[in-house]
Structure formats: C-alpha cells, structure tokens
Amino acid sequence: MLMPLNPVKIRKDFPIFERTVRDGKKLIYLDSGATSQKPFAVIDAEVNFYKFHNAAVHRGAHQLAEEATDAYEGARGLVAGFIGASVDEVIFTKSATESINLLAYAMGNAPRGNRFALSPGDKIVVTEMEHHANLIPWQELSNRTGATLDWFQVNDEGRLDLSTLHAVISPETKVVAITHQSNVLGTINPLDEILKRAHEVGAVVVLDACQSIPHLAVDVSTLGVDFLAFSGHKALGPTGVGILWGKAELLDQLPPFLYGGSMIESVTMTESTWAPSPRKFEAGVPNMAQAVGLGAALEYLQAVGLNAIHKHEIDLTMQLINGLQKIEGVKIFGPTNNIMRGGTVSFAVDQIHPHDLGQYLDSLGIAVRTGHHCAWPLNKKLGVAATTRASFYLYNDSDEVEALLDGVLGAQKYFARFS
C-alpha cells in the first residue's frame, strides 16, 4: 500500500509557491510538462556548488577541482542509480534536445562499416506523436544520409497504431525513435512489441523519456531500450542539464558529436583519439552546477517515491478527465481512462481558442500551456491548431483540479458575453 502524497506539505519545499500571481491570486501551476518548479534542495545544491566548490571538473591539481569533480561525478552516480544504469553510460548534455541531437549527429558521423552508419535504403522510424525534439533531428539525419523516414500513426484514442508494426519497422530499419509518454496526449507507449520487432531487425531503439522519467519509475536495466534521453528541468532539476543514456557497448561504437577539450585520449597536430564514454561525449567544461542540482532533484524525487508520485498524478488526471467530460463543449485529446497514461491532459473548449482560455485561466492564477506543444504534426492529425494542456506533478492537489474545472466553466460564461 502506497502512502498517499501530501501536496500541501510538499509545496512548502518549493519557494515559488510562497508568491502569488496576477494581483494576489494563489499560484496554481499546471504546466509541469513544460518545466517543473524547483525545491529548495535543488536551488541550494546549485548555489552551494558556486559558493563553495566551484572549479573546472576533471582538471587542476587543487582542492576545489577535486571537490567540483566529486560533486559532478557524484551527480552522475545519482542519475545512474535513479535509472538503473552503469555510471559510464550516463552522459550529461545541456538538454534532452541536445541529447537526441548528439545521437543523431554522432550517427551521422559514423564511417562506413560502423554499425550506426546510415545510407540510402536504410530506414529511421519515429511516431506521429513525437515532440519536435524527437522528430526533427531524425528528419535531418535522414536528409543528410539519404535514409528514409517512416512513422507510426496515432489512432483516435490517442495511442500508437501498431497494426503496421512489421511494415513500419522493416528489415531496413536502423533506428526507432519514440516517445515514452506523449507530451500532448499523456499516452504511455507500450514498448515490448516495438522493442521485440526493432531488435529482431537489428535496429536500435531511442526513447524520449522527458515526460516519463520525472513521473514514474524507469529502470533501463530491464526496460530494453538502447538509448534514452531526458531533461533535468522537467524533473525538478535546473535548466541547462539533460541526460543521454546508452548501453555501454553501443556508446563504445558511437562516434563523438562535439570535439574539443576533455573528450580526448591523445592529441597530435594531425589527429586525435577519444576518451571512453562518458567523457567522449562531454567536450568542454560541462554545466557542473546544473548537474549537481539535477542530482539533488533526483534524490528528492526518490525520497518522495516515484510510484507514489505516479499514483497521485493519475488520481488528479482522472478527476480532471471526469470533470471535463461533464462540461458541455469540451473535447479531450488522448486516452480518457487510466490505462497506460500519465498526468497530462489536453483538451479543447468549443468557441474558445486555447490562447483565450489560457489567458482567462491565468487571470485566476492558473498556469496551463496552450498551443501546439512542439508537436505540430500531432496537432494536425488531431485536426486542431492548438489545444490547452494541464500537466500535473507532485505539488498539485485536488482543489487545484476543481479550480481548473471552475475556470473552464467561467471562461465559457466570459466569452459567451457577445455572440
């Protein structure tokens, strides 16, 4: 039996909830899918790094350099522990977007004969529900290499149509890049079938875990994917830090993306060799304080418990979905049951553009996301230019869901004034 979360107590750990918005309104933050708020533990970790330990990691023979390196590598250990990885498989980047670009560019750098080398006739597979960050790097890689881009479609329920599994993932497929959880629909994608087929044809599977890692327990040692990317700032961590995880034997074969300091083994005027992973992929002085902040964030999440967080978010999600279904003129995009879904709900209200709805909700202190959520092709598939999205996290509570539902009703009245 999971201990239920106490969001009121949790909110006390987040200084931003001490402030009000729009002339004294309580902040109801329902935009954690875009970025999460930060607890004191994270802010303090970042500040303390600068205050007490700041030095360039992996260089220098002085005490500060040692402490900075310990803090930075300690954070890597925390990330590895959090996702069930080996330490050397965890690469710090500046964002999940950079993580995926790193992979795509590194594959593009692969010489003929390397297992990642792509050429015309090869295939890269994505899905229609990808965030632009897990679509465009692959579009561009296919443009650069001549490989074909193919994709899984999204059905009316907002789930992947896997009836085409064997046609889409064909023997030519080298890369399958999919999101773990849709940032628009909340859908959690089933991985088993996709993994089985992908590995059967020798493709690697890249998982965009930005929307899942912060909210549910993910263990790469049993998940079965080959690469995984997520961002720190959606998981209570600072901005400016992301993670790329890859299986050790694959990282060994993957060429570097960024070249420069730190990533080398030896250098002459004409050629160089590379350090092993993760150093091979971390050229330059990294975002050290941010990595340390991310370590603190993951410790915080672990202390609360990922299973409890996921359960809490699903309870709020079902409360919102049930409430929205009772309001006339509201359409929900994505699964309306709690099976394989996370705490993100996108919806549209008849006659009210999402921007106007978002503006009205903002006047009540309710922060939601409006727009295409960086998933333009998915929006086109859904037949809408934009949606309104509420996304939950551990600091949200049931009263806030009621406030959102009241806000939707209020907006309907407000914008019906003139017709």
Added chain:
Amino acid sequence: MNLDNMYQEVILDHYKHPEHKGLSAKKDVQVHHINPSCGDEITLNLSMSGDVVTEITWDGIGCSISMASVSMMSGLLTGKTREEAQSILAAFLELMQSKGTESGDEVLLEDAVAFAGVSKFPARIKCALLGWMAFKDAAFQVVH
C-alpha cells in the same frame, strides 16, 4: 490585471463576426503568415490600384486577439494610400510596444485603439500583430 482591458467588447465582436474574411478570387499578392509559437495562421489577399489599397481579404485560424485584429485592420486599411497605411501600421506597432502606457491615436487607429490593453500582455502582442505583419509583407511584395 483586469482581463476586460484585453477583451474589449469591440474585439470580441470582431472575433465573433469577422469582417473581410473569405479570400477574394482576384488579388495582386497573397501571403501566408504563421505564428510558430502557437500555430495561429492567416492567408491574406491584397489588391492595390496604383498607390491605393483597394481590397484586403483573409482567412485563418487563431485566437480572438489575432482574428479580431486582422478583421479590424482589413477595414481600416482598405481605401487608404500606401503612405497612410504605413503610418497607421506604425501607430499600431507603437501602441503594441507601449506596455500599456499609451491609449493609441484614435484618429489614425479608430477602433483598433481597443488593442491598447493587449500591449500589457507580452505573450499576446504577436497575436495582435499577426495580420498587420502579413499586410506589411504583402504591401512590400506588391511593389517588388
């Protein structure tokens, strides 16, 4: 912040009953502008006779602010000379950049002064400007 500052009656009225909406068969220039941050988009047809704007028609999808703004602009700029249109456009731009400190030149902007309230909401300024920027682009293309 009072929401009514932004959602003036005249704005919602134009949103619900847009003017010059529906693309004309004939035009000198057609432009398509999108707001990449939100997905709002409009197509605008411009016809000019010599130096005078003879017809503006448009179609599009977007929020009340972007749709009302293009609706109002179309009426305001039709029949104006290029120079008059430019000065109205400049006045509207200035109003949008005023961060709520100006009420707008009613002689030039007429009903479009209603958008003064929008200038207090930085995220919505680009909504109000979508149609105006499309016109600016189209007017430039007519000459070049």
